[in-house]
Amino acid sequence: MKTQTADKTKEVANKTEHITGSEAVIKSLIAEGVDVLYGYPGGAIMPVYDELFKFQDQIHHVLTRHEQGAAHAAQGYARISGKVGVAMATSGPGATNLITGIADAQIDSTPLVCITGQVASHLLGSDAFQETDIVGISTPVTKWNCQVTKASEIPAALAKAFYIARSGRPGPVLVDITKDAQISELDFKYEKCVGVRSYKPIPKTNPDSVKAAAELINNAKKPFIVWGQGVILGEAEAELKTVIEKSGVPAAWTILGASALPTSHPLNVGMVGMHGNYAPNKLTNECDVLIAIGMRFDDRVTGDLNTYAKQAKVIHFDIDPAEIDKNVKTDIAVLGNSKESLAMLAEVLNENSHDSWLQKFKDLYKIEYEKVIKDDIEPTKEGLTMGEVLKQINIESEGKAAIVSDVGQHQMIACRYADFNVTKSNITSGGLGTMGFALPAAIGAKMAAPEREVVAIIGDGGYQMNIQELGTIFQTKAAVKIVVLNNEFLGMVRQWQQLFFDKRYASTEMTNPDFVTIAKGYHIQAKRVEKREDLAEAVKEMMASKESYFLEVCVEKEDNVFPMVPSGASVSDIRLS
Amino acid sequence: MNEDIKTFTISVYTENNIGLLNRISAIFQRRHINIESLTTSRSEIDGVNRFVIVVNITETNAKKIVKQIEKQVEAIRAYYHTDDETIFTESCMFKIKSSLLFDEPQIQNIIKESDTRIVTVNREFFVLEKSGRRHEIEALRRDLNVFGIMQFVRSGRIAVTKDEMKVTEVLTAFNNQ
Numbered sequence: 001m002k003t004q005t006a007d008k009t010k011e012v013a014n015k016t017e018h019i020t021g022s023e024a025v026i027k028s029l030i031a032e033g034v035d036v037l038y039g040y041p042g043g044a045i046m047p048v049y050d051e052l053f054k055f056q057d058q059i060h061h062v063l064t065r066h067e068q069g070a071a072h073a074a075q076g077y078a079r080i081s082g083k084v085g086v087a088m089a090t091s092g093p094g095a096t097n098l099i100t101g102i103a104d105a106q107i108d109s110t111p112l113v114c115i116t117g118q119v120a121s122h123l124l125g126s127d128a129f130q131e132t133d134i135v136g137i138s139t140p141v142t143k144w145n146c147q148v149t150k151a152s153e154i155p156a157a158l159a160k161a162f163y164i165a166r167s168g169r170p171g172p173v174l175v176d177i178t179k180d181a182q183i184s185e186l187d188f189k190y191e192k193c194v195g196v197r198s199y200k201p202i203p204k205t206n207p208d209s210v211k212a213a214a215e216l217i218n219n220a221k222k223p224f225i226v227w228g229q230g231v232i233l234g235e236a237e238a239e240l241k242t243v244i245e246k247s248g249v250p251a252a253w254t255i256l257g258a259s260a261l262p263t264s265h266p267l268n269v270g271m272v273g274m275h276g277n278y279a280p281n282k283l284t285n286e287c288d289v290l291i292a293i294g295m296r297f298d299d300r301v302t303g304d305l306n307t308y309a310k311q312a313k314v315i316h317f318d319i320d321p322a323e324i325d326k327n328v329k330t331d332i333a334v335l336g337n338s339k340e341s342l343a344m345l346a347e348v349l350n351e352n353s354h355d356s357w358l359q360k361f362k363d364l365y366k367i368e369y370e371k372v373i374k375d376d377i378e379p380t381k382e383g384l385t386m387g388e389v390l391k392q393i394n395i396e397s398e399g400k401a402a403i404v405s406d407v408g409q410h411q412m413i414a415c416r417y418a419d420f421n422v423t424k425s426n427i428t429s430g431g432l433g434t435m436g437f438a439l440p441a442a443i444g445a446k447m448a449a450p451e452r453e454v455v456a457i458i459g460d461g462g463y464q465m466n467i468q469e470l471g472t473i474f475q476t477k478a479a480v481k482i483v484v485l486n487n488e489f490l491g492m493v494r495q496w497q498q499l500f501f502d503k504r505y506a507s508t509e510m511t512n513p514d515f516v517t518i519a520k521g522y523h524i525q526a527k528r529v530e531k532r533e534d535l536a537e538a539v540k541e542m543m544a545s546k547e548s549y550f551l552e553v554c555v556e557k558e559d560n561v562f563p564m565v566p567s568g569a570s571v572s573d574i575r576l577s
Numbered sequence: 578m579n580e581d582i583k584t585f586t587i588s589v590y591t592e593n594n595i596g597l598l599n600r601i602s603a604i605f606q607r608r609h610i611n612i613e614s615l616t617t618s619r620s621e622i623d624g625v626n627r628f629v630i631v632v633n634i635t636e637t638n639a640k641k642i643v644k645q646i647e648k649q650v651e652a653i654r655a656y657y658h659t660d661d662e663t664i665f666t667e668s669c670m671f672k673i674k675s676s677l678l679f680d681e682p683q684i685q686n687i688i689k690e691s692d693t694r695i696v697t698v699n700r701e702f703f704v705l706e707k708s709g710r711r712h713e714i715e716a717l718r719r720d721l722n723v724f725g726i727m728q729f730v731r732s733g734r735i736a737v738t739k740d741e742m743k744v745t746e747v748l749t750a751f752n753n754q
C-alpha cells in the first residue's frame with residue numbers, strides 16, 4: 001500500500017529514536033493530538049498500557065467498565081468535538097466487545113480509531129488464549145482495518161488509520177497489534193498520513209451540477225430541503241443557513257442532522273422520519289423539488305420508497321458517491337464537501353420566498369400541535385409525560401445543552417421536543433439504534449466539551465444495558481446529568497406490540513431495581529420524581545448541580561409516540577394517533 | 578419496474594493487501610448476491626491486483642455494487658460489463674484413467690474435435706486441459722462423463738474488455754491529487 005505523508009508535521013516526533021512498539025503506539029497517538037482515550041486493559045494489550053502509565057501526563061486514559069462503553073464514550077467524544085475518538089481493548093473478548101460501538105460508528109459516520117491487542121504473531125491461527133480474528137470480525141463494520149505484526153509497521157499503520165477515520169465521510173477504523181509487535185523495537189519516526197493511493201476522500205464538486213441544482217431550485221414553486229448529518233460533519237452550518245434564508249425554502253432535518261440549524265429558525269419545519277413531524281413528512285409527497293443535503297435516505301426517513309416524493313425532482317448533495325441513487329433516484333447529484341458545495345450553491349441561488357408553501361407547513365403544524373404536541377408537553381392528565389420532562393430541560397438549559405439520547409420512545413421524544421440552539425447538540429445512535437449508547441456516550445461528550453451541559457436522556461431498558469458506566473462517571477467525576485424516563489417497559493417495542501400485535505406485550509414489561517439507590521451506591525446525587533408538582537424543581541436542581549446527577553422520572557407506562565409512519569408505509573400516511 | 582437479470586463481469590483493480598478479498602466478497606454477501614465465479618491475479622500494472630467477478634444481477638444492482646466496491650479504501654476502480662463488452666474464457670482440467678485412452682477410440686475423437694490439450698499421460702491416468710466458454714466446457718464434461726472422470730476442476734472466468742480501461746490514468750490522478 002502506498003501512502004503519502006506530510007513533508008512537515010507539527011508537534012510530531014520527526015527525529016528517529018529506537019523504542020518499543022508499545023511506546024510507538026503512545027507516541028503516535030500523541031502525534032495525532034489524542035489527549036484522551038477510552039479502554040480496558042488485558043493480557044494482549046498490557047505492554048501498551050504499561051507505556052501509557054509513563055505518559056499519563058500527556059494522555060488521559062479513561063477506564064470504562066466494559067469495552068462497549070469505551071467505544072460509545074469515544075463516539076460521544078468524537079461527535080461533540082469533531083475529532084477522532086480513540087478506544088483501546090485487549091484481544092478476544094475485549095476486541096469483540098468493541099464491535100457494537102464500531103458498527104454504530106460505521107453507520108453514523110463517526111470517526112473512531114480502535115486499537116486492539118492481539119496474541120503474539122507466532123500464535124495467530126492456533127486458537128490461542130483470547131485469540132479472535134478481530135480483523136475478519138470487524139471488516140464489515142469498519143471503514144478500514146489492518147493487523148500489525150511488526151513493530152516497524154506501527155507508526156505508518158496508525159498514521160493511516162487516523163487519516164482514513166477523519167477524512168472524507170468519516171468512520172471507524174481498527175488496528176490490531178500483536179503482542180510481539182508491541183514488545184519488540186523499531187526505529188521510530190512519525191509522519192502524518194496525508195493521502196492514500198486508491199482513496200479519494202472528497203470528490204470534486206462540479207460547478208455545472210451546482211448551477212443545474214440552483215436553476216431547479218430557483219424555478220421551483222414548492223421546494224423542500226431535508227438535511228442530514230453531512231452538514232455537521234462538513235461544518236457547513238453557516239452555509240446551510242445562508243442557502244435556506246436566501247432561497248426561502250422550508251427545511252427539515254433527519255435525526256442526525258438535528259441542531260445544524262436552530263430549532264427556532266422560522267424556516268426550520270421540523271424532523272422527518274418515522275416519528276418526525278406531521279408537516280415535513282406529509283409535504284414530502286407534495287413538494288416539486290426535494291433537496292437532500294448530507295443525508296442518505298434511510299428507510300426510517302423514506303418509508304415506502306415506491307411512494308416517496310415521486311412527484312418531485314430530486315437533488316442530492318453528498319460526499320459519498322455510493323449514496324447517489326442508492327435508495328432514491330436522483331435527478332441532479334452534487335458531489336463534494338457540504339461546506340464547499342453549499343457555498344457554491346448560495347452564490348447562484350436567487351433571493352426568494354415561498355410564503356404560501358411555508359404556510360402549508362404551519363397549518364399542518366397547528367394540527368399536530370392540537371392533536372399531539374399539546375398533550376405531550378402540557379399534559380392535563382395525571383401521569384407524567386416524557387415531553388414535559390424535555391420541556392423543563394429546555395427551560396433550564398435555555399436550549400443550549402448537548403442532549404445525548406439512548407434508543408427508544410424517549411429518544412424520539414428527545415429529538416422531537418429538545419430545543420437545539422447550538423450545533424452538535426444531538427448525540428444519539430441513529431442508524432444502528434443501539435440501546436445502551438447514551439450513558440457512555442455522555443461521558444465522552446462531557447470530556448470533549450466540559451464547558452457544555454450534557455444531559456443524557458435514557459429509558460429504563462437502555463440504561464440497564466450499560467449501567468456499569470456509572471462507575472466510570474464516579475471515578476472520572478464527569479459531570480453528566482442522567483435522566484431516566486422510567487415507564488417500566490421497553491416502551492417502543494411495547495408501542496409496536498400495542499399497535500401491530502394486538503397488545504400482546506411479549507417480554508417487554510420490566511421489573512426494575514431501585515435506580516436511585518444504585519446511583520447513590522456509585523456516590524452520584526440522585527432523585528426520583530413521581531409527581532408533576534415535583535418535576536420543575538427537580539430538573540432545576542439537577543441542572544444547577546456542578547457534579548454528575550441522576551434523575552429518575554416515573555412517566556406514564558403506556559404512552560405512545562406520535563406522529564408515526566408505520567413501518568413500510570408511505571410518509572403521507574403518517575398517523576397522528 | 579422489474580429489470581432483467583443479466584450476467585455481468587465486474588472488474589476491480591485494487592491494492593495488493595491482505596483482507597481485501599473479504600471486504601469485497603462481503604459487499605455481495607450483504608446483498609444476498611451469489612458470486613458465480615471469482616478470479617484474482619496481478620494486473621497489467623505493477624503492484625495492482627485485479628478481481629474478475631461474475632454475477633447474475635440487474636444493471637441497477639451492478640451500478641450500486643460497483644459504487645460500494647469503489648468506496649473501499651483500497652479499491653482503485655471498479656467496472657461492470659456485459660458479456661458483449663468483454664472477451665472472456667475459463668479453463669478446466671480432467672483426469673481420466675489411462676486405459677480409456679486406448680480402449681475407447683471415441684475419447685480420442687472428442688479430444689480432437691473439442692480442441693482439448695493433453696497435459697500429461699502416465700500409466701494410471703492422463704490429464705486434459707481446455708480453455709473456452711462455459712458451454713463448451715460443460716459439453717466436454719458431458720461427453721467425457723460417460724467414460725468416467727477421476728477428477729474435474731474448472732477455473733473462474735478471466736476477462737478483458739473490448740474497450741480500454743484507463744486505470745493507469747486513474748492511478749496517476751490519485752498520485753497527483
